Amino acid sequence: MLEVRNLTKIYDGDVLALDDVSFSVNQGEFLACIGLSGSGKSTLLRCINRLVEPTAGKIIWNGIDLTEASQDEMRRIRRKMGMVFQHFNLVSRSKVIINVLAGRLGYVNPAMSVLNRFPKSDVELALKQLERVGIANQAYKRADELSGGQQQRVGIARAMIQEPEMILADEPVASLDPVLAHSIMQYLEQINKEDGVMVICSLHFLDLVHRYADRAIALNEGKLMFDGTPEEIDDAKFKEIYGKEAERVG
Amino acid sequence: MKKQRSLLRSIGVGLSVVVVIVVFAYGFKVTKVNLKETRSEQRLVVLTRILRALAHPDIITYEQEEVNIEVPIYLPCPEEIITLPEPDKTGPYLVTDVACAASKEFILVEGYSFEPGSKGPINFIALSGAKIQLDNFETDANGYFQVSVQMPTRQPVVEVQHLRATARVPVGGPQFTDTAKITWAKIVETVFLALLATTFGTLLAVPVSFFAARNLMSDVKSSLASVALTIIGWPFGILIAFLANRWISELSTPLSANIGINVGGVIISPVIAYALARWALPQEELETPKVPMRIARILTLMVSAICIIFLLQLLASLLLSVGQMLIQPLGPVGFLGNFVSQVGEIVQIATPIILALAGGGFVGSFLSTYGQNLSDRLSDSYIKGINLFFAAAAGALLFMLVGAGINWFYQINDPVKIYLWPGAVGAVLGLLLAIRTAPKDALPIGTTLYFVMRTILNATRSVEPLVMVIVFVVWVGIGPFAGSLALALHTIAALSKLYSEQVESILPGPLEAIKATGANRLQTIVYAVVPQIIPPYISFTMYRWDINVRMSTIIGFAGGGGIGFLLQQNINLLDYRSASAQMLAIAIVVASMDYISSTLRERFV
Ligand SMILES: Nc1ncnc2c1ncn2[C@@H]1O[C@H](COP(=O)(O)OP(=O)(O)O)[C@@H](O)[C@H]1O
Ligand SMILES: [Mg+2]
Numbered sequence: 106m107l108e109v110r111n112l113t114k115i116y117d118g119d120v121l122a123l124d125d126v127s128f129s130v131n132q133g134e135f136l137a138c139i140g141l142s143g144s145g146k147s148t149l150l151r152c153i154n155r156l157v158e159p160t161a162g163k164i165i166w167n168g169i170d171l172t173e174a175s176q177d178e179m180r181r182i183r184r185k186m187g188m189v190f191q192h193f194n195l196v197s198r199s200k201v202i203i204n205v206l207a208g209r210l211g212y213v214n215p216a217m218s219v220l221n222r223f224p225k226s227d228v229e230l231a232l233k234q235l236e237r238v239g240i241a242n243q244a245y246k247r248a249d250e251l252s253g254g255q256q257q258r259v260g261i262a263r264a265m266i267q268e269p270e271m272i273l274a275d276e277p278v279a280s281l282d283p284v285l286a287h288s289i290m291q292y293l294e295q296i297n298k299e300d301g302v303m304v305i306c307s308l309h310f311l312d313l314v315h316r317y318a319d320r321a322i323a324l325n326e327g328k329l330m331f332d333g334t335p336e337e338i339d340d341a342k343f344k345e346i347y348g349k350e351a352e353r354v355g
Numbered sequence: 356m357k358k359q360r361s362l363l364r365s366i367g368v369g370l371s372v373v374v375v376i377v378v379f380a381y382g383f384k385v386t387k388v389n390l391k392e393t394r395s396e397q398r399l400v401v402l403t404r405i406l407r408a409l410a411h412p413d414i415i416t417y418e419q420e421e422v423n424i425e426v427p428i429y430l431p432c433p434e435e436i437i438t439l440p441e442p443d444k445t446g447p448y449l450v451t452d453v454a455c456a457a458s459k460e461f462i463l464v465e466g467y468s469f470e471p472g473s474k475g476p477i478n479f480i481a482l483s484g485a486k487i488q489l490d491n492f493e494t495d496a497n498g499y500f501q502v503s504v505q506m507p508t509r510q511p512v513v514e515v516q517h518l519r520a521t522a523r524v525p526v527g528g529p530q531f532t533d534t535a536k537i538t539w540a541k542i543v544e545t546v547f548l549a550l551l552a553t554t555f556g557t558l559l560a561v562p563v564s565f566f567a568a569r570n571l572m573s574d575v576k577s578s579l580a581s582v583a584l585t586i587i588g589w590p591f592g593i594l595i596a597f598l599a600n601r602w603i604s605e606l607s608t609p610l611s612a613n614i615g616i617n618v619g620g621v622i623i624s625p626v627i628a629y630a631l632a633r634w635a636l637p638q639e640e641l642e643t644p645k646v647p648m649r650i651a652r653i654l655t656l657m658v659s660a661i662c663i664i665f666l667l668q669l670l671a672s673l674l675l676s677v678g679q680m681l682i683q684p685l686g687p688v689g690f691l692g693n694f695v696s697q698v699g700e701i702v703q704i705a706t707p708i709i710l711a712l713a714g715g716g717f718v719g720s721f722l723s724t725y726g727q728n729l730s731d732r733l734s735d736s737y738i739k740g741i742n743l744f745f746a747a748a749a750g751a752l753l754f755m756l757v758g759a760g761i762n763w764f765y766q767i768n769d770p771v772k773i774y775l776w777p778g779a780v781g782a783v784l785g786l787l788l789a790i791r792t793a794p795k796d797a798l799p800i801g802t803t804l805y806f807v808m809r810t811i812l813n814a815t816r817s818v819e820p821l822v823m824v825i826v827f828v829v830w831v832g833i834g835p836f837a838g839s840l841a842l843a844l845h846t847i848a849a850l851s852k853l854y855s856e857q858v859e860s861i862l863p864g865p866l867e868a869i870k871a872t873g874a875n876r877l878q879t880i881v882y883a884v885v886p887q888i889i890p891p892y893i894s895f896t897m898y899r900w901d902i903n904v905r906m907s908t909i910i911g912f913a914g915g916g917g918i919g920f921l922l923q924q925n926i927n928l929l930d931y932r933s934a935s936a937q938m939l940a941i942a943i944v945v946a947s948m949d950y951i952s953s954t955l956r957e958r959f960v
Contacts, residue, residue, distance in 0.1 A: 154871055175731040177724070181643065184873035194864035198886040207882050211873025214636045219881050224638045260868075267872055 106132055107153070107271070107303065112162035114148050114327075122148040124327040126162070130305060130320075135297045137318035137335070138307040141347060144324040146307035150273045153305070154186045155179050166271075184211035187264025187302075189293075191276040193256040197249035201240070201259050204248050205231040208266035227266075234262035238292055254285035261292050272296060274306040278313070286310075290317050311338065408931035412939050413534040417525035422473075424448060424466070425480070425517040429455035430506055433513060444468070447498070449520055458508040466520055469498040475521040479507050482516055492520060534933040537921065542940050544835050545917035546948075548910070549903040551839045556846025556903075557896050563847060564854030565880060567808040570866075571858060575801025575876075579792050580738065581726030582800050583745035583785070586753055588722035589715040596714025600707050603664045611672035620669040628662035631655050660713070667706040674699025730795060738794040743786060750785025751778040815848035820906055824915040838915025842903055850899055857891040858884060893959055897952040904948045908941045 107130040114123040122145045130136045138146050151157035153164055155171060164171040166182075174182060187208070195204045209227045210218055217223075235241045238258035243251060248259060257277060264272055274293060278286035294317050297304045308314050314321050315335045323331035323338075323346040330346050331338065344351060392398060424447050427439055432455035442448035444467075452463040464477060474493040478486045489504040504518075531539075565571055577585070611617045635655040644652070678696025682689040726745070730738055754777035762773040792798065824841035831837050861884060869883040911919025918937055925934040 156867055156871060173731075175727060177727075180873045180875060182873075183871060186871070188868065188871040190864060190868060192864055194868035196865045196869075196883055196886045198889070199882070203882075207869055207874070208872050210869065210875075210878045210882065214638050215875055215878055216632075216636055217638065218878055221881075263868070263872070273871075 106130070106167065107305075108163075108165040109149075109153070110163040110165070112149070112152060112164065113160050114145070114152055114157060115160045122327050123152065123159075123324075126324070126327070126329045128322050128329060128332050130303055133297070133301045133303060135294070135304045135317060135319045136306070137314040137321040138305060138324065139309070139311070139314060139321060139346065140307075140324035140330075143326075145327040146324060147275050148327075149324065150188075150275050150305065150307060153271075153273060154183050154188060180211060184267055185270045187267045187269035187272045189257070189260050189264050189272060189274040189277045191279045193253070193260045193280075195248040195256055195259055195263075197247070199248055200244070201235070201246055201248055201251065202228070202231055202244045204259055205234060205244075205262045205266055208263040211267070230266055231262070234265050235259070237265070238262050253281055254288065257281060257285075257289050258292065261289070261296075265296065269302060271303045271305070274304060276307050276309060279309055286313065293317070311335075311343075314338075405931050409935040409938070411932055412935040413532050413930075413932035414538075414936050414939075415529045415535070416532050417529055418527045419523045420526050421475075422447060422470070422522045422524070423519055424469075424522070425519045426451055426464075427454075427515045428462075428518050430479075430509055430516055431455065431457045431511055447522065449518065451518065456506045458506055460506050461503050462506065464492075464502050464504055464518060464520070466492065466494065466500045466522075467498070469494045469500065469520075469522050470524045471496050471498045473498075473522040473524040475523045477502060477504055478519045478521065480517040480519050481509065482512050482514055486519075489518075494522070532936075534936050538918065538933075538936050538940050541918040541921050541937075542944055545907045545911075545919075546904065546944065548835045548839050548842065548915075548917050549900065549907040552842030552846055552907070553896065553900045553903045555839075556843040556850060556899070559843075560847045560850035560854055561892070563808070563812075563851040564858060565884070566804060567812060567851055567855035568858035569802075569805055570861075570863070571880065571884070572801035572805040573799070575799075575804070576797035577723060577800045578727055578730035578738075578795065579742045579789060579798055580730050580745055581723045582798055583742070583749035584722035584726035585719045586749040587745065588719035590752065590756065592715035592718030593711045594714075595718065596710040597707065599661070599714070600664060600668075600710050603661060604668050607665055607668040607672075611669055614673070614676065617669055617673045617676075621666060621673055624662045624666040624669065628659045628666065631659035631662070635659065664706070664710060667702060667709075671699045671703035671706065674702060735794040739789075742789040742792070742794060746785035746789035747782040748785070750781035750783070750788070752781070754778055754781025754784075809852075812848045812851050815844065816852060818845070820845040820910060820915075821913045824910055824913045828914040833914040833916070833920075835916025838907060838910040838917055841915060842906055842910065845906075846899055846903060849902075850895060853895045853899075854888070854892060857888050857895070861887040890959075894956055897956050901949055901952055905945055908945065 109129065110127050112123055112126045113121075115121050126145075126149065138149065140146050148157055152159045153166075153171070155174075159172055162172065169182070171179070171182065196207070203221075206223050206227060209223060209230075213223060213227065232241055232244060235244050235258075238261055240251075240255050240258050240262075243255060248256060251259065260277075272293065277293065278289050281289060290313060293304055293306060296302050306318070308318075318335050321331065321333065321335050321338065322329060323342075325346055325348075331342055338346070426442065426449035428451060429437060437454055439451075439454045442450065447469040448467055450465045450467065452465075456462045471494055474491065476488045477490050477492055478488050480486060487507045489507070490502050492500040492502045494500045607620070610620055632655075635652040675696050676699075678692045678694070678699055681692030681695060683692075685692050729741060733741070755774050758773040758777035762768065767773055820841045823844055824837055827837035827840045831840065865883040865887065866879060869879045874882065907915075907917050907919075909919045911917045911921070912923050914920070918941060922934055922937040922941075925931070925937065
């Protein structure tokens with residue numbers, strides 16, 4: 106159970122990116138987060154794992170207030186939060202398997218990992234995760250030799266090897282074409298339904314929201330405009346979220 | 356209105372032209388531009404001589420056989436008629452068309468039966484034995500030559516004098532001159548000087564560059580208590596490390612006297628250290644361990660560290676003695692033995708430094724974590740008190756250390772001035788800082804460190820290696836070692852700057868992704884930063900290698916060893932043919948190293 110209370114983020118230079126946002130996510134839920142670009146979706150996701158420091162508000166996860174956690178505690182907590190990015194954020198010159206194993210860095214002995222040594226069990230786990238997303242045969246290629254869809258699957262494998270209880274996905278399919286988008290979304294759905302992992306996913310296309318999300322929230326200029334099931338987003342709501350000129354496509 | 360403005364403009368242009376002319380005129384004056392000098396006849400003669408010498412680098416000689424043949428001549432002609440004796444025609448001989456001549460008169464000299472292809476000077480040998488060169492000759496295929504020479508201007512002498520032809524015949528193949536041999540030796544020295552400076556400079560510049568990269572440092576923030584405790588922790592850690600080192604070396608010195616025990620210690624201590632470290636640093640851990648467990652681990656790690664210190668000390672003495680023993684039996688490759696013992700020396704010198712850094716770092720970061728934990732846990736009013744106390748202590752300590760440093764330079768030796776006053780000032784500044792910062796504020800300690808680092812690097816970089824080497828020459832004496840140290844230091848400063856700019860331009864995405872997995876700072880650097888910076892690091896290292904090769908060829912001018920030393924000597928001795936050989940060598944080395952590194956760069960980057 107994740108509870109976000111009165112979350113506010115003001116960036117240096119007085120950019121109000123999140124304005125008093127409150128919502129909660131249940132265990133095992135698939136939450137979609139929608140909004141125009143610049144509405145604060147990425148900021149919201151990064152506040153949850155504190156890659157971005159919130160200015161005010163509370164984020165309570167399993168009874169722990171993340172905004173109060175020390176840097177060291179936060180490192181331990183982040184191990185249980187996998188993150189998937191729009192631009193995959195793989196280390197392009199490293200091998201695929203190393204990119205996946207990087208997901209174990211929070212668990213392994215730092216001294217050994219710095220020497221590029223991982224426990225055998227982790228290597229096996231990495232191969233298993235790659236197999237799950239269907240690219241086990243690419244494990245020893247360099248990450249930048251893979252296509253975009255394959256790279257995002259590596260990104261998912263990296264998040265999954267953390268054995269997370271929550272996945273934060275920041276527009277995971279925005280740089281992929283629609284066919285690939287569905288296959289990536291299906292992996293996220295599978296993780297959510299089979300493993301019971303909570304997924305918070307920012308999305309651009311409403312049809313993806315309808316198809317995959319249990320619930321949706323919407324942001325506009327940092328304010329929470331909507332919190333409900335995808336079916337509740339009617340034309341009026343849509344205009345409220347996206348502005349008067351917006352035209353519904355798909 | 357418009358006219359007035361254009362008038363003002365013209366005046367402005369005119370004035371700037373005048374200013375430019377004056378500036379350049381002054382420039383000519385201070386640089387003593389003197390074109391007349393370039394055309395003076397005397398200078399041109401000297402220039403020609405030097406250029407010709409430079410065009411004949413002293414590299415190759417032939418071993419030569421010399422034959423001196425003389426013919427009598429009278430200068431000037433005596434009163435009575437004279438006839439010259441018939442020359443001995445069994446060997447080479449000279450014939451002149453006249454038996455006597457006046458000063459400045461031309462006479463014909465012919466040589467017969469010389470070695471074909473031999474050449475040399477024709478000298479006039481005065482009665483006193485003085486030698487005056489008149490001309491050169493070269494024999495044809497029959498060993499014959501014919502030269503018309505002008506008699507020198509001499510005081511009249513009644514007795515017979517001589518003309519001498521010195522015929523030189525090369526025997527055997529071409530040989531390198533002594534100059535060529537010593538030039539080669541010095542070129543090798545030069546290249547290795549550049550190699551060592553580049554290697555050690557690069558090794559140290561890599562870690563330094565991370566501290567000088569803004570994107571890595573800007574989010575390093577600590578609470579005031581943590582910063583203050585770190586400042587207090589470092590000197591104590593260094594002190595503890597020194598004491599530990601001394602204590603262990605008292606134990607290890609008697610052991611290292613026996614080589615068997617020494618070897619045994621070198622083998623056993625790392626095994627123990629590894630086993631202990633393996634236990635204390637488990638492979639994977641899901642939960643934070645309990646306090647007694649953590650204490651047990653810290654103690655184990657300390658024992659492991661003692662084993663490592665023990666190992667380093669034993670290793671140093673082992674390498675030293677084994678290296679010394681090897682020099683004799685290895686014969687021509689005895690330098691390998693010397694290398695081994697020098698490595699021992701390096702280990703011996705580096706051990707206390709590594710220990711000091713490790714000790715300071717360990718105690719510093721331990722106290723830093725402790726301070727951060729305090730700040731995270733305690734309530735604001737407690738933290739305020741803690742901050743006040745530790746900030747004052749840290750400020751006092753820091754300023755006292757600075758005072759001690761100043762005392763070392765200026766020898767003030769007055770404890771009130773060097774400890775009490777700075778301590779008081781530091782404590783007050785610390786208090787002020789603690790009063791001004793809110794209890795839980797995170798101080799931008801990374802950014803501060805970044806600016807300090809940048810300043811040090813920029814200052815170091817702005818001192819030319821040719822100037823640095825002067826200090827090192829005083830310290831370690833004239834020679835290539837001083838040169839390598841100076842070049843290495845400049846390399847660290849210059850490369851750290853270039854490297855850190857590369858770190859600043861990496862993609863932030865992977866950094867963010869690795870951080871999001873719960874990796875610590877070091878892991879983030881190794882997994883997200885290092886892979887991205889390898890290609891630019893290689894290319895900058897090669898670029899620096901080129902610079903170091905160039906630099907090492909002239910660092911000898913300031914006493915830094917290598918070929919520059921030799922070149923400067925020969926220029927001062929006006930030995931331009933030798934100097935030319937060295938210039939040629941420099942050109943070849945620089946060009947070929949340039950070529951090699953550009954080929955490598957194409958292949959790897
Ligand atoms: N690091 C930053 N510094 C300053 N402003 C930022 C930063 N990151 C994002 N912003 C601003 O915050 C707002 C929200 O951005 P973001 O969270 O990226 O929105 P979204 O992901 O919905 O496109 C935007 O106005 C953006 O310009
Ligand atoms: Mg975004």
